[in-house]
Amino acid sequence: MAEVLVLGAGNGGFAMAADLAVRGHKTTLFNRTETTLSAAKEQGGIHHSGVLGEGFAPVDHIVTDLKGVVAKADLIVACVPATAHRSLAQTLAPHLQEGQRLLLNPGGMLGSLAFLLELRAAGHSGNIAIAETGTLTYICRKSNPGSVFITNVLKSVPCAAFPASSTKGFLADVDGIVPNLMEVSHILAAGFANVNAVLHPPAMVLGAAWIEHTQGDFLYYLDAATPAVAHLLEALDTERRAVAAGWDVDVSSFPRLFASIGSTSEAAGEKEDYLLTLLDSVPNHHIKAPPSLDHRYMHEDIPYGLVPMIDLGRAVGVPTPTMSAVVQ
Missing domain, CATH: 1.10.1040.10 (N-(1-d-carboxylethyl)-l-norvaline Dehydrogenase; domain 2)
Structure with missing residues (x-):
């Protein structure tokens, strides 16, 4: 099983973290705002309902500080609106390690390129593998501060890495961690799939x-x-x-x-x-x-x-x- 760091504790972040935990992956959930995490932190995870069934997904670590958690991650998944990409890149940049994998789920339009430029502007000069989906891989809403209602895990979600030559390898690396990603030719193709x-x-x-x-x-x-x-x-x-x-x-x-x-x-x-x-x-x-x-x-x-x-x-x-x- 993989170690996965989920960035963002909104609807998508809760769904992603719950799904990963249910499937046995070691999961860390990060959000900058403590109050957003307080319910999940107090109960040690996320209650879930919907297509995953009724249950509780224990989350290994729930944090507001990225120090010490980024380097351990086999995969980093950013589940935040595109409006938060710039600030998130600035927060993440000092902690990223050479060769780490980062998935923007979702990416918006050309989000992986924009995110990479923000990482560079924030001082990160190392090589990372970055990819984006055309849309969030879940239909979901938080039903209360400690719970998420997931009505669908999407299938065949368009996904591409930047540069395009790294897409096939990226998807092979994350196969079994993030469900149902479908390779498309490049990030423009993923962006135009932004429904x-x-x-x-x-x-x-x-x-x-x-x-x-x-x-x-x-x-x-x-x-x-x-x-x-x-x-x-x-x-x-x-x-x-x-x-x-x-x-x-x-x-x-x-x-x-x-x-x-x-x-x-x-x-x-x-x-x-x-x-x-x-x-x-x-x-x-x-x-x-x-x-x-x-x-x-x-x-x-x-x-x-x-x-x-x-x-x-x-x-x-x-x-x-x-x-x-x-x-x-």
Whole structure:
């Protein structure tokens, strides 16, 4: 079994740490904020429910200081929003060892390159193996400060390392530690598989009044799955695929991609029906809307998802008017 360091104790970090512990890996969970960890620390691990079953996952170490824990890790997994990559890289840089493996789960858009540049800026000059996924490998939410509810462990999650020549070796090294990673050609291909960039903004923008009026008291992936939202999603997705094609990257439509990772029905994917894709996304149906517009669906998925796609489109002469309208 491997020693794995999980960075971040939000929804994804809790799911990652619980899953690793359940499967017998020696797990360390890190978060900078003590209060975020206090419940898990007091009970010595994480209660879990959902697809992993009902149970308790003992976590070997729960820490707010990386000193002494980074060097022991066979794999480091960062489960934080892209908005936290810069500060996390600065925190991690003094502790990284030559040749260590770091996975950004998820990576955002070209996250591994940006993270590596931040490590260099923070003074880390050694060689590390760094990779990113197109999306988080779990559908999950913390049900309380010491528990996580996991409704899906995704399958065939696009993943690439930087540089691209190291992807095959990286995936071979982490096989059996992080489930269901699928090799793609390079980090651009992983970035264009960032489904959240086109999934989250439509209902945030079109449902802004509803969110503000109810403080998010509705089911985001079900109640907000309307024809207008699906239409905007399809328009964004068409531009995502066009920009990818401009960079010689072949990506599936959102319905097919969402079905391939196990987030909606195969029928919705085959029909490429955007509204049905949302309505059939059963693992997401329990998730409530954000309580306000001040949320990562805006702060992460637009500046770290749509904005890079707009810039990449501009570089190859592919217009993205719908993306630009959403950003504006």
